[in-house]
Amino acid sequence: MTTALNVIGRPLPKVDAAAKVTGQTVFADDLVLPRMVYARLLRSPHPHARIRRIDASRAAAHPGVVATLVGSELPIPFGILPVSQDEHALAIDKVRFVGDPVAAVAALDEETAEEALKLVEVDYEAMPALMSIDEALQRPDARIHDYGPRGNVHKEVSFDFGDVEAGFAEADHVREDTFFFEGNTHLPMEQHAAVGSRGPDGKLTVWSSTQTPHYVHRALAKVLEMPAAHIRVIACPNGGGFGGKSDPFSHEIVVAKLSMKAGRPVKVTLSREEVFYCHRGRHPVAMWVKTGLKKDGTITAMHFRSVLDGGAYGSYGVASLYYTGALQTVTYRIPRYKFEGVRVFTNKPPCGPKRGHGTPQPRYALECHVDKFCHDLGLDPVRWRIENALSPGAITANQMQVRTIGLRECLERVVERSGFSSKRGRLGAGRGVGLAASAYISGAGLPIYWNAMPHSGVQIKVDRGGGVAVFCGSTDIGQGSDSVLAYVVAEELGILPEDIRVMTADTDLTPVDLGSYSSRVTLMTGNAALQAARRVREPIFAAAARKLGVPVDRLRAASRRIFDAGEPSRSLSFAEAVVLAESEFGTLGSVGSYTPPRSIARWKGAGVGPTPTYSYSACVVELSADRETGIVRVDKVWIAHDVGRSINPLLVIGQVEGSVYMGLGEVLMEEQAFRKGRHKIPSMLDYKSPTTLEMPPVESILVETLDPEGPYGAKECGQGPLLPVIPAVANALFDALGVRIDEVPITPEKVVAALEGRLRGPRMPALTYPQTVVVPPLAPGAPAAPPAPAASPGGSR
Amino acid sequence: MNDRSNRRGGLLEKARIRLRVNGEEREVLAPVHHTLLEVLREELGLPGTKHGCELGECGTCTVLVGGQPVLSCLTLPVECEGREVTTVEGLAAGGALHPLQQAFAELGSAQCGYCIPGFLLSAAALLRERPSPTRQEIAEATAGNLCRCTGYLKILEAIELAAARMRSRMENASD
Numbered sequence: 001m002t003t004a005l006n007v008i009g010r011p012l013p014k015v016d017a018a019a020k021v022t023g024q025t026v027f028a029d030d031l032v033l034p035r036m037v038y039a040r041l042l043r044s045p046h047p048h049a050r051i052r053r054i055d056a057s058r059a060a061a062h063p064g065v066v067a068t069l070v071g072s073e074l075p076i077p078f079g080i081l082p083v084s085q086d087e088h089a090l091a092i093d094k095v096r097f098v099g100d101p102v103a104a105v106a107a108l109d110e111e112t113a114e115e116a117l118k119l120v121e122v123d124y125e126a127m128p129a130l131m132s133i134d135e136a137l138q139r140p141d142a143r144i145h146d147y148g149p150r151g152n153v154h155k156e157v158s159f160d161f162g163d164v165e166a167g168f169a170e171a172d173h174v175r176e177d178t179f180f181f182e183g184n185t186h187l188p189m190e191q192h193a194a195v196g197s198r199g200p201d202g203k204l205t206v207w208s209s210t211q212t213p214h215y216v217h218r219a220l221a222k223v224l225e226m227p228a229a230h231i232r233v234i235a236c237p238n239g240g241g242f243g244g245k246s247d248p249f250s251h252e253i254v255v256a257k258l259s260m261k262a263g264r265p266v267k268v269t270l271s272r273e274e275v276f277y278c279h280r281g282r283h284p285v286a287m288w289v290k291t292g293l294k295k296d297g298t299i300t301a302m303h304f305r306s307v308l309d310g311g312a313y314g315s316y317g318v319a320s321l322y323y324t325g326a327l328q329t330v331t332y333r334i335p336r337y338k339f340e341g342v343r344v345f346t347n348k349p350p351c352g353p354k355r356g357h358g359t360p361q362p363r364y365a366l367e368c369h370v371d372k373f374c375h376d377l378g379l380d381p382v383r384w385r386i387e388n389a390l391s392p393g394a395i396t397a398n399q400m401q402v403r404t405i406g407l408r409e410c411l412e413r414v415v416e417r418s419g420f421s422s423k424r425g426r427l428g429a430g431r432g433v434g435l436a437a438s439a440y441i442s443g444a445g446l447p448i449y450w451n452a453m454p455h456s457g458v459q460i461k462v463d464r465g466g467g468v469a470v471f472c473g474s475t476d477i478g479q480g481s482d483s484v485l486a487y488v489v490a491e492e493l494g495i496l497p498e499d500i501r502v503m504t505a506d507t508d509l510t511p512v513d514l515g516s517y518s519s520r521v522t523l524m525t526g527n528a529a530l531q532a533a534r535r536v537r538e539p540i541f542a543a544a545a546r547k548l549g550v551p552v553d554r555l556r557a558a559s560r561r562i563f564d565a566g567e568p569s570r571s572l573s574f575a576e577a578v579v580l581a582e583s584e585f586g587t588l589g590s591v592g593s594y595t596p597p598r599s600i601a602r603w604k605g606a607g608v609g610p611t612p613t614y615s616y617s618a619c620v621v622e623l624s625a626d627r628e629t630g631i632v633r634v635d636k637v638w639i640a641h642d643v644g645r646s647i648n649p650l651l652v653i654g655q656v657e658g659s660v661y662m663g664l665g666e667v668l669m670e671e672q673a674f675r676k677g678r679h680k681i682p683s684m685l686d687y688k689s690p691t692t693l694e695m696p697p698v699e700s701i702l703v704e705t706l707d708p709e710g711p712y713g714a715k716e717c718g719q720g721p722l723l724p725v726i727p728a729v730a731n732a733l734f735d736a737l738g739v740r741i742d743e744v745p746i747t748p749e750k751v752v753a754a755l756e757g758r759l760r761g762p763r764m765p766a767l768t769y770p771q772t773v774v775v776p777p778l779a780p781g782a783p784a785a786p787p788a789p790a791a792s793p794g795g796s797r
Numbered sequence: 798m799n800d801r802s803n804r805r806g807g808l809l810e811k812a813r814i815r816l817r818v819n820g821e822e823r824e825v826l827a828p829v830h831h832t833l834l835e836v837l838r839e840e841l842g843l844p845g846t847k848h849g850c851e852l853g854e855c856g857t858c859t860v861l862v863g864g865q866p867v868l869s870c871l872t873l874p875v876e877c878e879g880r881e882v883t884t885v886e887g888l889a890a891g892g893a894l895h896p897l898q899q900a901f902a903e904l905g906s907a908q909c910g911y912c913i914p915g916f917l918l919s920a921a922a923l924l925r926e927r928p929s930p931t932r933q934e935i936a937e938a939t940a941g942n943l944c945r946c947t948g949y950l951k952i953l954e955a956i957e958l959a960a961a962r963m964r965s966r967m968e969n970a971s972d
Contacts, residue, residue: 017902020910021894023845023885027911030844111809189849189857189911189945239847239911240945272850478909478946650905654951658908661948684854684943692936692949 006558007491008712011650014483015497016237016476028193028209028236033265036195037066039258040113041251041268042103042120043277044095047129047347047677048144051093051102051122058119059105064112067262068120069104074257078219080212080247080352082449084154084314086145089223089253095124096144096312097347098678099277101250106258106266129347129677133286133309133765136344144312144345149770154310154343155318157325157605158772161397162336164292167301171292175373178288180743180762181361183309184670185281186354187689190239191272196255197265204260205232208252211241211477212515215448217507219248220256231256235505238516241477242662243353246517247280247315276682280352281672283320283343284309285361288764289369297379297388301336304328306362307765308343308351315352317343319608323358326609328366329396330439331407331616332388337397340769348674353517355662355719359440360726364667364744367436367727371734381731382415385437385618399601399778403613404705404715406642410618411437413701418620418638424735430625431635434732437618440720442644442710443520445596445610454593456524457511458532460489462540462588466560466575468493468500470532473513474525475505479718480651481521485529487647488711492533493540494557495574511591519716522647523612524594526711532592539588543580544572597709603775613707615715616642619660619724621732627755630748632733634664634694637725640701644715649702656700656721663725665690671745814874818843819887825874833877834858834869837884845885845914849943856942859915860884866922885914888921896962897921900955908946916942920956928964932957 019025056068071090079085091102103120107113130136130144130152140151148154168174194208204226210216213235221228238245251268258266270278286307292300306324310317325339356363374381386408394402415421415435423433447455459471470489476482482504486497504510513525537557544562545552548570556565563571582588599610619639625632637660646652669688673680681687706713726744734740739754743762753759809828816823818841825840834851837843837860846869849857853871860869861883862876888895894902897917907913916939923930923938930938935956936949944952 011905013902014905014907016910017905017907018894018898020907020913021898021901021917022889023847023914025910026844027847029848030838109809187945188909189855189943190847190909191849238909240909242945272852272854478907478911480908654905654908654947657948657950658946659948662945683852684850685852689943689945691940691943692953693940695936695949698948698950 005491007487007497008647010648012497012648014480014651015486015502016482025237027190027239028195028207029269031195031207031267033195033197036265036267037106037108037262038110038113039104039106039255039266039268040110040117041101041254042117044091044098044100044102046095046124046126047098047131048127049095049124050127051091051095052125053123054103055121056103058121059116062116062119064108065105065116066108067106067258069254069258069261071102074223074253076223076225078223078248079314080215080316080448081314081318083318086147086314089250089257097349099274099349100312104254104258106262131347131674131677133307133344133346136346137765137767144347152345154314154345155321156342156770157321158340158770159603159605160338160772160774162777164301164303164336164338167336168292171300172295173373173377174290174292175376176288176290177369177372178742178762178764179365179368181285181364182744183282183284183351183672184666185276185279185672186242186244187684187687188240188242188244191270191275192245192249192251192278193267193269194252194255195265195267196259198260203230203232204256205234206252206256207234207236209238209245210235210252211238211245211475211517213475213505213507214473214512214514216248216252220253223253224256232506232508235475238475238477241516242355243357243517244278244280246353246515249278272684273682276679277349279311279349280315282354283351283358283361285324286762286764287362287365289365291369291373293373293377295377297377297384299332299334299388302328302334303338304362305340305764307767309346310343311346311348311350313350315350317351320351320353320358322605322608324362326398327359327439328362329398330400330402330614331390331437332385333390334397342767342769347677349679356440356722357518360666360723363438363723364726364730367724368730368742371731381435382411382421386411395600395778398609399603399606400609401600403709404644404707405614405616406703406705407437407616409703410616410640410642413703414618414620414638414640417699417701418622420620423622430627430736432732432734432736433620433622434728434730434735435620436724436727436731437616438720438723439614439616440716440723441518441611442523442613442615442716443596443611444518445599445612446607447514454595455520456513456528457591457593458485458525458528459511459591460532460536460589462536462578464579464582466578468495469503470500470529471503471510472525472529473505473507473510474521475516477516479516479655481516481525483651484522484526484647488526488529489533492530493537493574494562495560519719522714522716523710526714527594528592530592530711532590535592536588536590539581539585540577543584544577547572547580600778602778604773612709613644613715615717615720617721617724619728621725621728623729623732623736625733625736625751627737630751632668632746632751634696634729636696637698639698639721640703641717641721642703642705642715643717644707644710645704645713646702647712647714652702652717653700655717657698659719659721660698660725661690661695663722664729667726667729667744667746669745669747816874816877816882818882819884827874832870833860833872833874836874837869843884843886847911847914856919857912857915859918859942861918861922864922864925866919883918885917888917896959897956900959900962904951904955904958906947906951906955912942912944916944916952924960924963928960930960
């Protein structure tokens with residue numbers, strides 16, 4: 001029997017909406033504790049230098065200073081990935097980018113702390129500043145780190161799935177293209193902030209604007225050499241994250257240590273300039289793709305290369321590198337596939353995961369490349385994409401498993417609603433339409449630290465007043481994860497979201513959830529909440545069934561009542577049923593958890609790419625371009641997204657529109673530019689991002705494929721819809737002007753240069769790729785086994 | 798950062814500042830060079846006003862002074878003496894949300910919510926002067942407020958919805 005849903009699928013306000021519109025949400029910088037003092041960090045003015053000597057004694061003696069800290073006091077390295085533990089809370093013997101923290105001061109007020117920083121004496125010995133992939137490769141002697149396979153190469157990989165050379169030999173047409181995607185940053189409106197406080201019991205509490213309290217917890221325990229059980233990390237609601245608050249950061253460890261030294265709470269709030277230095281944003285990536293096709297458009301083989309400018313530290317970079325090669329295969333049929341990738345260290349702020357993590361760059365390249373080879377072969381780009389879309393259950397050349405796939409429906413609906421086919425080539429001078437499609441993960445299939453424990457846990461407490469409290473380690477960064485918990489539990493217990501208290505992101509009080517990254521939260525915490533809610537419902541329904549004299553399987557719950565499905569007037573209130581259940585069974589509570597299904601992939605490196613299920617998107621952009629100024633105006637965007645099931649269409653469309661916005665910023669204006677070793681534009685005025693005046697109307701179409709792995713069928717929606725926007729703009733610009741700009745961002749200068757025929761296309765850095773690992777195909781019917789641990793997101797160092 | 802402090806005996810020299818904030822007379826001691834943003838958040842216990850850059854670039858710290866939107870990070874409290882300062886805490890009337898707040902909550906206009914106080918005050922100033930703004934006028938009035946979550950569309954829609962409700966309320970009141 002199908003059960004109507006009462007909460008899921010409705011456009012309800014978020015559970016924290018009233019707090020957010022009244023300014024009452026407590027962000028990290030809003031915290032004020034008794035006796036609290038304020039910290040500031042001294043940051044390197046050099047892109048690359050040895051520290052000969054550092055002396056904070058004059059700063060320590062400055063009136064109003066409570067404590068100082070230098071790198072030698074925190075000698076243990078940390079980093080988000082087990083294979084890249086290459087950061088120190090404060091640099092010890094070397095700085096690697098302008099902005100690398102070297103010392104910290106806590107004082108009675110921020111101004112005094114700032115003054116005291118000027119009294120810290122640091123003697124630097126400058127080293128060559130390696131500000132690009134080419135420069136880093138040309139100076140293998142000036143190593144930024146002392147690990148990695150050679151010189152300034154951080155990580156290199158090469159895998160061949162199915163002999164691409166044989167595929168190219170079979171092809172009627174082979175096309176090669178080169179692209180470059182410049183780096184850009186998250187620019188969350190909230191500057192990072194953290195408060196550290198060691199209590200009288202010797203236990204430490206850190207509040208932070210972090211997306212990943214669990215990994216901050218791990219880093220603190222490691223660097224401070226304290227038992228994790230004595231450390232409590234509380235993630236405050238994030239004022240925007242987008243991946244920029246997913247690493248454990250220097251300042252979080254520094255306030256913890258300073259509070260231990262000072263014996264009082266310490267707060268740090270980064271300036272906007274410092275936020276640019278924290279970065280962990282989009283990697284600059286040079287890409288080359290070669291595809292062999294039959295005349296009818298059937299792909300015979302694809303070979304993809306990416307070279308990443310990683311910046312100064314490892315961060316998520318090994319995973320980012322794999323992601324630039326992982327998801328090309330999960331949209332269209334590609335029978336043979338080869339991926340080669342290299343990540344290079346440079347003296348710039350470290351790159352990491354930004355919305356779409358490592359996949360927007362290759363998706364941009366791939367979708368432009370598709371339009372180009374369709375043009376070569378005289379194929380319709382809509383029909384090619386629809387005809388070559390994978391089918392449900394497909395297993396790709398690189399052993400990724402597709403479950404449900406709404407790609408065809410996304411394409412059909414977005415093309416139909418936009419009138420793409422009748423507009424393409426017919427809008428007149430300077431106007432054009434472009435199409436692109438994409439896929440993204442609904443959570444990484446494997447955790448960062450490989451273990452057998454759940455990725456998400458939920459605990460539910462039901463009290464005798466009918467109140468329900470939900471505890472989960474997940475972190476609300478604005479995407480609405482607290483609301484999703486309330487919706488799921490309300491749906492299962494037949495109560496209303498406002499009846500539920502949601503307590504999240506507190507490592508002392510809530511079960512672990514790995515964090516708000518990889519678009520994992522709705523699927524994973526949703527499933528954990530579903531399990532916990534169904535478990536706690538059992539005694540409540542059992543007591544209600546006894547009271548009503550109805551078999552338990554005939555009971556339903558909605559609108560705070562539990563009733564007989566056959567005779568709804570036989571009912572009692574949820575609160576009454578709770579009292580009966582607690583009387584009969586004792587205190588009511590439950591736990592639930594979720595662990596993704598095991599990946600079928602068995603090759604080193606297959607830690608990246610698998611997911612419980614992929615989301616799909618398709619996008620049409622209509623734009624106008626001025627041939628004189630090169631200015632591109634996006635007139636309208638249509639986007640269809642396979643969200644599996646829309647848990648709340650209001651929030652899903654909010655995520656889709658926000659993704660479109662961020663994609664438009666990336667493709668048209670946003671870039672991290674550096675001059676002479678320095679970040680050229682560490683301010684919000686000069687780092688150009690779209691305002692209300694640049695944002696076009698967006699028509700969002702939600703496609704529901706009801707994925708069996710998602711809660712109520714839901715997939716992700718927070719990252720995937722960004723992906724097709726960028727190539728759709730590039731493809732529309734070709735329709736409008738007849739020129740290809742194979743470099744993001746597509747600035748007015750590049751448009752004019754392309755029209756004048758003087759735009760130099762991107763080129764690949766000169767380097768050698770490592771020995772290719774030939775991956776044998778999966779044996780038919782072989783039992784699914786996990787890849788060897790060496791294939792963790794980082795592989796081995 | 799520049800040394801902008803005036804010191805006496807190691808402490809920042811403070812001045813007595815009188816402000817009328819959200820209808821209440823307030824008096825604080827604060828360093829004279831501290832901005833209205835700092836005084837609101839740190840001295841007056843009104844953390845609803847947020848900061849995104851403290852350089853006048855993002856609009857996050859927008860408050861109303863004499864009904865006009867200003868960037869509180871570029872405003873000195875002494876400039877505000879004798880004029881009404883309105884922050885997000887002053888928008889709701891008692892327990893009832895302002896129509897703008899109600900519309901923002903209903904339409905999901907606040908994702909992370911960090912920029913929302915600034916948008917609400919920019920919009921409140923607009924609607925006071927133009928009760929029936931066009932979409933373009935709304936976009937222009939809020940073009941100085943950056944938001945990274947929403948793509949602005951739900952914010953613009955909420956301002957339109959609130960404007961419509963405020964007009965119908967005015968019409969009903971005058972009937």
